[in-house]
Amino acid sequence: xxxxxxxxxxxxxxxxxxxxxxxxxxxxxxxxxxxxxxxxxxxxxxxxxxxxxxxxxxxxxxxxxxxxxxxxxxxxxxxxxxxxxxxxxxxxxxxxxxxxxxxxxxxxxxxxxxxxxxxxxxxxxxxxxxxxxxxxxxxxxxxxxxxxxxxxxxxxxxxxxxxxxxxxxxxxxxxxxxxxxxxxxxxxxxxxxxxxxxxxxxxxxxxxxxxxxxxxxxxxxxxxxxxxxxxxxxxxxxxxxxxxxxxxxxxxxxxxxxxxxxxxxxxxxxxxxxxxxxxxxxxxxxx
Amino acid sequence: xxxxxxxxxxxxxxxxxxxxxxxxxxxxxxxxxxxxxxxxxxxxxxxxxxxxxxxxxxxxxxxxxxxxxxxxxxxxxxxxxxxxxxxxxxxxxxxxxxxxxxxxxxxxxxxxxxxxxxxxxxxxxxxxxxxxxxxxxxxxxxxxxxxxxxxxxxxxxxxxxxxxxxxxxxxxxxxxxxxxxxxxxxxxxxxxxxxxxxxx
Ligand SMILES: C[S@@+](CC[C@H](N)C(=O)[O-])C[C@H]1O[C@@H](n2cnc3c(N)ncnc32)[C@H](O)[C@@H]1O
Numbered sequence: 001x002x003x004x005x006x007x008x009x010x011x012x013x014x015x016x017x018x019x020x021x022x023x024x025x026x027x028x029x030x031x032x033x034x035x036x037x038x039x040x041x042x043x044x045x046x047x048x049x050x051x052x053x054x055x056x057x058x059x060x061x062x063x064x065x066x067x068x069x070x071x072x073x074x075x076x077x078x079x080x081x082x083x084x085x086x087x088x089x090x091x092x093x094x095x096x097x098x099x100x101x102x103x104x105x106x107x108x109x110x111x112x113x114x115x116x117x118x119x120x121x122x123x124x125x126x127x128x129x130x131x132x133x134x135x136x137x138x139x140x141x142x143x144x145x146x147x148x149x150x151x152x153x154x155x156x157x158x159x160x161x162x163x164x165x166x167x168x169x170x171x172x173x174x175x176x177x178x179x180x181x182x183x184x185x186x187x188x189x190x191x192x193x194x195x196x197x198x199x200x201x202x203x204x205x206x207x208x209x210x211x212x213x214x215x216x217x218x219x220x221x222x223x224x225x226x227x228x229x230x231x232x233x234x235x236x237x238x239x240x241x242x243x244x245x246x247x248x249x250x251x252x253x254x255x256x257x258x259x260x261x262x263x264x265x266x267x268x269x270x271x272x273x274x275x276x277x278x279x280x281x282x283x284x285x286x287x
Numbered sequence: 288x289x290x291x292x293x294x295x296x297x298x299x300x301x302x303x304x305x306x307x308x309x310x311x312x313x314x315x316x317x318x319x320x321x322x323x324x325x326x327x328x329x330x331x332x333x334x335x336x337x338x339x340x341x342x343x344x345x346x347x348x349x350x351x352x353x354x355x356x357x358x359x360x361x362x363x364x365x366x367x368x369x370x371x372x373x374x375x376x377x378x379x380x381x382x383x384x385x386x387x388x389x390x391x392x393x394x395x396x397x398x399x400x401x402x403x404x405x406x407x408x409x410x411x412x413x414x415x416x417x418x419x420x421x422x423x424x425x426x427x428x429x430x431x432x433x434x435x436x437x438x439x440x441x442x443x444x445x446x447x448x449x450x451x452x453x454x455x456x457x458x459x460x461x462x463x464x465x466x467x468x469x470x471x472x473x474x475x476x477x478x479x480x481x482x483x484x485x486x487x
Contacts, residue, residue, distance in 0.1 A: 009439040010414050039388045041380040041408040046392075082392050225391045228361055257361050257377060257389050 019059035020044055026066055031073050033147065034210045035080055037234030046079045074150065081148045082229065085119040086164070088126045088171035089224070090256050095176045096276040097127075101251050102134045105219060110139050112218040114245065116209060117226035118144040121155025125184075126172075127222060128198040133178045137201065143216060145207035156204045158194035162187055209238045214245045221246060224255035232263075239265040243281060252279045300442070300482055301416040302365065302381075303328050304409045306402030306432070308335040308424025310452025312347065314472060318422075319352035319370065321476025325483045328418075330354065330370035331387075331409060333379060333400045335424070344372045361389045373400035380408035396428035406432025415440030420475060421466075422446040424456030434465035444478065447471040 020043060028034045035043055051062055065072045088094055105111050113131075115124050124144040131137040146152050165181075172181040185192040207215065209226065221242050227235050242252055243265045252260075252269065254277040260266050269279040307314055311334045319330075334344055345356040348370065359371040359379050364386050371387065373379035378400050380388040388408075395401035406419050406429060419436040421429045423446060433443045445466040448454035460466050470478060 013411060013414070013439070039380075039382055039390075041382050041388050041411070042390055042392075044411065045380070045404070045408065082390065084391050084393055228389060228391065232362065255391075257374065259361075 016044070016048075016059060019063065020047060023047065023059055023063050023066065026063060027073070027076065030067075032211065033073075033077065033080075033208070037210065037231050037237075038080070038229050039231060042082075042229055043080065046082075047076075050075065050079050077148055078150065081146075081151075083119045083148065083151050085122045085225075086171065087122045087160075087168035088175045088177075089123065090276070091171050091174035091176075093175075093224075093253065093256070093276045093278070094126065094130055095174075096273045096278055097253065098130060098134065098176055100272050100278065101220065101253075102130070102136070104249070104251075105136060106134070108139075108219060110141070111136065111220065112216060113140055113142045113220045113222070114216065114218045115142070115144045116207070116221060116223040116242075118146050118152075118155060118204075119148075120151045120160075121158060121204075122160070122168075123222065123224065124155060124202060125158060125194050125198055126175075128202065129172070129177070129184050130175075132198065137198070140201055142202040143218070144202055144204045147206060147208040147210075149206055152204050152206065156199075158196070158199060159191050160194070162190050162192050165192055209241065210234065214241060216245065217247055218245055218250065219247055220251045220253070222253045224253065224258070226255075227258045228255060236264045239263050243268045246281045248281055248283045250281045252281070253277065254279075298328075298482060299416065300328060300413075300418050302331060302409060302413050303418045303420065303479065304331045304333075304406055304432075304436075305420045305422070306333045306406065306424070306429040306456070307422045308398075308402075308426060308428065308453070308456055310423035311335070312344075313452065314422045314446065315348060316351050317472045318420075318476055319348055319354065319356075321473060321480075322352060322354070323480045323483065324353045326354075326480055327367040328479070328482065329365045329367055331359075331365070331373075331379065331381070331405060332370060333373045333402045333405050333429075335398050335400070335402075335426075335428070336375045342372075342374060345370075348372070359387045359389065361387060363387050373405065375400075378404045380404060381412045382408075383412055385412065396426060398426070398428050402429035403432040403435075407435045410436040410439045410441055413441065417441035418479070419443045420446075421457050421460050422472070423451035423453050425453045426456060427459045429456055430459035430463050430465065433460040434463055437465050437467065442467045444468045444470055444475055446475065 024035050169181040184195050272278040342358045349356045354370045356370040377389040382388045437443050443466050445457035445460045448458045450471045
């Protein structure tokens, strides 16, 4: 590698940085989705992926499409919102919920649960199964939100590929499930349809954690593998939103690589399960 | 501990990324065992593991090196004297401010963590100050990442295929013409040690 090409490489990167910034700016100004506080390595990777996939020469060409093609935002939204999910992801999380959180929830006559960033709904059905087994589903109001309307459509339908059922059944069993996982769905050709009773008390709605505000006071917030994509400032903003949305003594469940330690809400919560990232909002603040 | 200004001026490289798959545990052990105690460049390691495996890799490697080996935490700064391993079932990326980013994006090359994901993001950040090392493995993950590193001025080393337990992975990078050097593990360790050799 000679000096010349090194310089060209980093100049190219610099131009890409600028193009990324301009693209995010356009998405924000025209469509209101704000990705400027998302981790940069992630955003860049996803954008370049799309550039390559469409055989474009630059991010600027993508910008052109965004500005002049009506539905192009949907593609970018899908690229930037990673929707990868599964049923009973991290079974230990659900085990801990069952042991540590459910007994407290049983003391309330009525509970509200918020799944923030619920993607295609697998997490919502998983937790609903847990609530049902514990006799809490009928007195629960569940809000399942995501900022991507397309994944919410799938979540509402509750139809999933049968090819993943083996994995989900294992997860369910490892999570301490009390029944047989097949009690909760009907198989049809290559899909399964989740028991519609599970979503009887679920409201699926669009909500953007970056730009929208508190919409209800709830007993439990589950927001897993969403904050991992946000920078520190944005994490703080969203965690404060969660703190404001929880009743005193309410529970917050995060993804296994997410944490409230060293954030601005660290003092607002006590730790219920450090390894499963389950926290409880203090009843008396400041203690 | 940080690099002193004098160190920084002398050292051409700021970080080393390493990818391994089948046969990787042994190869990684040999590689870190061969590092001199003065060696301080941060290592970022992706070893393909099953998603269910717990975090034994850092504990295992710790036995064989003076570097502090730990499983990477999100947002943690990348520091000299440390070796970071990607947690099972997460991609590990490098952020522009020199911190670690973990993600649950789709698998890449059927793998999460994927070597390509680490290599590509590290190349963006470190450019010509990066060394990429690809060793034993039975798939193509990492080959594209090696190209990305080389394209941005970094140095790439493939393990000598005849020495590799499974040669497919280093061979893939060599076939793409993206390796600056092909060395056996001893040679890789001593090349890395050479980065700290006194030049004056
Ligand atoms: C990786 S998925 C996690 C799904 C599920 N919670 C789980 O852990 O399996 C991340 C989800 O967060 C959503 N998301 C990302 N940014 C968001 C935002 N600003 N507001 C609401 N949802 C967001 C994405 O659309 C995506 O569905």
